[in-house]
Amino acid sequence: MNTNHLYLIKVGEISLKGLNRDFFEKRLKNNIKAKIRGYHSHIITQKGRLFLEIDASCPQEVVEHALSTTFGLVGYAKCLRVAKSEEAIREAARTLMGEEPFKGGVGSYKAESRRADKHFGFTSYQLDCILAEEVHRIHPDLVVNVREPEMTIYCEIRDRAYLYTSPRAGLGGLPVSTAGKGMLLLSGGIDSPVAGFQMAQRGLRMECIYFHAYPYTSDEALKKVITLARLIAPYLQGTRLHVVPFTDAQLHIKAKAKSDETTLMFRAAMMEVANMLADKSEALCLVTGEALSQVASQTVEGLSFSDSYSERLVLRPLVGLDKAQIIETARAIGTYETSILPYEDCCTIFSPKHPVTRPDKEQTRANYDALIMEPFLLEAVANTTTYDFSASGQLIE
Amino acid sequence: MTGYFDNAATTVPSQAALDTYREVAQMYPANPSSSHREGKRAKALLDELRERTAALLKTQAQYITFTSGATEANNIILSSLIWRPQRAQAVFSGIEHSSILNWSQLLTHLGWTVTAVDAPGGVIDASSIASALTDKSRLVCTMLVNNTVGTVADIASITKAIRDVERQGSMPPIHIHCDATQALGKIAVDLTSLGVDSASFSAHKFHGPKGVGFLYNTKANIASLSRGGGQERGLRAGTENLASIAAMVTALEEVSANLAANLAHVTDLNNLMRTHLASVPIITPKEGSSPYILTISIPNVPSQVSERILSDAGFCVSAGSACSHNERQKGAKAQGAMRLSPDIAESSIRISFAHDTTHASCEALAAAILAIYRNHR
Numbered sequence: 001m002n003t004n005h006l007y008l009i010k011v012g013e014i015s016l017k018g019l020n021r022d023f024f025e026k027r028l029k030n031n032i033k034a035k036i037r038g039y040h041s042h043i044i045t046q047k048g049r050l051f052l053e054i055d056a057s058c059p060q061e062v063v064e065h066a067l068s069t070t071f072g073l074v075g076y077a078k079c080l081r082v083a084k085s086e087e088a089i090r091e092a093a094r095t096l097m098g099e100e101p102f103k104g105g106v107g108s109y110k111a112e113s114r115r116a117d118k119h120f121g122f123t124s125y126q127l128d129c130i131l132a133e134e135v136h137r138i139h140p141d142l143v144v145n146v147r148e149p150e151m152t153i154y155c156e157i158r159d160r161a162y163l164y165t166s167p168r169a170g171l172g173g174l175p176v177s178t179a180g181k182g183m184l185l186l187s188g189g190i191d192s193p194v195a196g197f198q199m200a201q202r203g204l205r206m207e208c209i210y211f212h213a214y215p216y217t218s219d220e221a222l223k224k225v226i227t228l229a230r231l232i233a234p235y236l237q238g239t240r241l242h243v244v245p246f247t248d249a250q251l252h253i254k255a256k257a258k259s260d261e262t263t264l265m266f267r268a269a270m271m272e273v274a275n276m277l278a279d280k281s282e283a284l285c286l287v288t289g290e291a292l293s294q295v296a297s298q299t300v301e302g303l304s305f306s307d308s309y310s311e312r313l314v315l316r317p318l319v320g321l322d323k324a325q326i327i328e329t330a331r332a333i334g335t336y337e338t339s340i341l342p343y344e345d346c347c348t349i350f351s352p353k354h355p356v357t358r359p360d361k362e363q364t365r366a367n368y369d370a371l372i373m374e375p376f377l378l379e380a381v382a383n384t385t386t387y388d389f390s391a392s393g394q395l396i397e
Numbered sequence: 398m399t400g401y402f403d404n405a406a407t408t409v410p411s412q413a414a415l416d417t418y419r420e421v422a423q424m425y426p427a428n429p430s431s432s433h434r435e436g437k438r439a440k441a442l443l444d445e446l447r448e449r450t451a452a453l454l455k456t457q458a459q460y461i462t463f464t465s466g467a468t469e470a471n472n473i474i475l476s477s478l479i480w481r482p483q484r485a486q487a488v489f490s491g492i493e494h495s496s497i498l499n500w501s502q503l504l505t506h507l508g509w510t511v512t513a514v515d516a517p518g519g520v521i522d523a524s525s526i527a528s529a530l531t532d533k534s535r536l537v538c539t540m541l542v543n544n545t546v547g548t549v550a551d552i553a554s555i556t557k558a559i560r561d562v563e564r565q566g567s568m569p570p571i572h573i574h575c576d577a578t579q580a581l582g583k584i585a586v587d588l589t590s591l592g593v594d595s596a597s598f599s600a601h602k603f604h605g606p607k608g609v610g611f612l613y614n615t616k617a618n619i620a621s622l623s624r625g626g627g628q629e630r631g632l633r634a635g636t637e638n639l640a641s642i643a644a645m646v647t648a649l650e651e652v653s654a655n656l657a658a659n660l661a662h663v664t665d666l667n668n669l670m671r672t673h674l675a676s677v678p679i680i681t682p683k684e685g686s687s688p689y690i691l692t693i694s695i696p697n698v699p700s701q702v703s704e705r706i707l708s709d710a711g712f713c714v715s716a717g718s719a720c721s722h723n724e725r726q727k728g729a730k731a732q733g734a735m736r737l738s739p740d741i742a743e744s745s746i747r748i749s750f751a752h753d754t755t756h757a758s759c760e761a762l763a764a765a766i767l768a769i770y771r772n773h774r
């Protein structure tokens with residue numbers, strides 16, 4: 001086993017699942033493995049835990065990136081696995097004393113043991129004492145602090161004994177692809193990548209759609225969206241980005257629609273295209289980054305109008321969030337800095353100065369239908385190009 | 398280069414300049430600061446190049462400091478204020494290049510008063526500059542040819558107005574700095590009649606290489622922030638870029654020899670474009686502007702969109718000043734100081750010519766611009 005590293009993975013919500021727990025666990029295992037492809041690995045399941053055994057040649061950053069971007073696990077730690085004997089446990093504890101964070105030998109600590117195997121010869125408290133003896137023998141200056149320790153040595157007694165010192169928090173949620181598939185409308189702004197992240201957290205698999213209006217939006221804006229898709233791809237377990245050429249449709253709307261309704265008309269047309277692409281991709285819902293009243297078209301009336309052009313459920317996970325909360329998540333998932341790059345996702349020539357904020361649904365629908373958008377939308381879908389991203393966040397050429 | 402209309406951003410280096418670069422780089426490899434024979438040869442060439450540059454500008458070699466370009470030359474002048482014990486006032490025309498305007502923040506932070514004087518329509522008015530002066534004024538920066546719209550400032554009148562205020566108020570002398578980057582090699586530049594204390598220049602604007610330029614400075618109280626081996630009389634530390642300096646001088650001699658003929662040709666092109674584009678708003682005033690720059694507006698079309706459409710059609714033009722494209726608000730400060738309406742400023746396109754621009758390419762560009770204009774009316 002010298003050539004393998006072992007990671008203990010704590011599963012969260014899925015351990016509470018009943019008869020379909022296998023389905024969730026199997027998906028979680030596949031999702032983790034998709035990010036460490038190319039390295040020999042093996043995942044075994046135990047009650048409330050997964051154990052990932054991986055070839056030591058796999059860099060620790062790769063494993064940690066895989067585990068820290070996968071939904072469905074609440075924590076993980078690199079661990080040692082030894083025989084369920086006092087001497088083996090003592091020896092493993094001594095090994096851990098030579099590594100971070102205990103290596104320096106200063107500060108406070110505690111020992112924390114738990115037994116899934118209640119037949120083991122020592123109680124949890126006795127085990128804690130055994131660990132503490134070893135800690136103290138190697139680092140006599142360390143002091144015990146059970147309330148707020150700076151470091152902790154853990155021991156879990158299961159089929160064998162598992163010891164570790166540096167558990168990290170996982171994302172929680174449910175494994176992606178356990179909740180079907182949706183289409184994420186990705187604009188290049190701050191909100192839509194966060195919306196994708198939130199729905200991935202509930203297990204939704206997603207493909208992304210970007211509407212590109214070159215030359216009215218720039219190649220840099222497209223590159224920015226490609227970067228955003230790459231950045232969220234690990235959370236989404238890989239994704240496909242559909243780039244829809246939307247210039248002709250937008251010019252048609254600009255030429256024919258009432259100027260104060262152009263944004264609403266764009267939204268309706270985008271909904272229709274998203275549904276056409278969802279048909280092709282067999283997706284069951286749409287996901288957008290809209291938040292109520294954030295911009296003129298995101299009023300209850302505006303959203304009701306655009307919703308009426310989607311045959312599919314439109315999920316808006318950010319609808320009740322404040323911008324500051326959205327930005328906080330964008331920073332945490334690493335998309336914020338890209339989202340704020342100054343490339344506009346809609347050219348000013350398409351933005352009405354005084355947009356309608358409270359459209360009358362029936363009247364506005366009649367106005368949209370009079371535009372006869374279908375030929376433009378079919379053309380846009382036919383000329384859509386795609387980019388694929390792997391679960392580890394690489395653009396697949 | 399057919400279709401290249403961005404010569405105010407940079408010009409194509411001339412063959413003679415490139416030949417000079419190669420020759421000097423190979424034949425004078427030593428460091429001009431070295432005291433061996435090869436070093437002395439390099440130093441002798443450097444001295445000769447300084448003399449030739451001074452001769453072209455009808456000034457003295459001791460006033461010429463070779464730099465990496467006009468941005469660095471402007472920075473030397475502005476950074477010298479940091480050494481002054483007193484915090485006083487600097488006056489800029491509001492349409493200066495960002496290498497001057499962007500000093501406002503630091504100078505203000507250090508306790509200086511910075512006054513930016515509006516230049517409506519891109520015209521810097523002598524009396525507006527004069528009325529911004531106070532007894533604390535120590536520096537005035539006023540450019541010769543504006544990089545965004547091509548207007549030529551009446552620097553001689555501005556200088557005279559400043560000196561009059563100085564005399565009437567018995568004030569200490571005000572340093573007058575002139576960014577002449579868009580002028581040299583294109584229109585006549587006579588430093589004596591301009592009456593400025595310093596001026597800055599970049600080789601790549603007159604078909605020399607990028608990364609080299611020079612500062613003309615007559616005042617002893619200019620001290621740079623640059624620390625190092627004391628090159629360029631302490632104003633610009635770092636081993637001299639001899640091959641580039643030589644190439645620059647070759648380019649400058651070339652354009653200076655052909656100045657009148659080039660000017661006539663470019664004036665012709667400018668007039669041709671103005672005739673073809675009679676139906677679109679032209680921002681650059683016909684009188685009092687360098688013919689090398691023609692800034693227009695294509696109403697209702699954001700500058701970047703026109704730039705992209707023209708680029709795809711094989712034309713390189715600029716949406717505002719290329720030097721400010723890394724900023725979030727492209728050239729917004731200078732456009733504000735020109736008091737252009739936002740609609741006009743946001744749809745402006747800068748066309749800039751060179752002596753080798755052809756009539757045919759101008760006609761093709763005009764047709765492409767008119768097509769955009771018609772499609773977005």
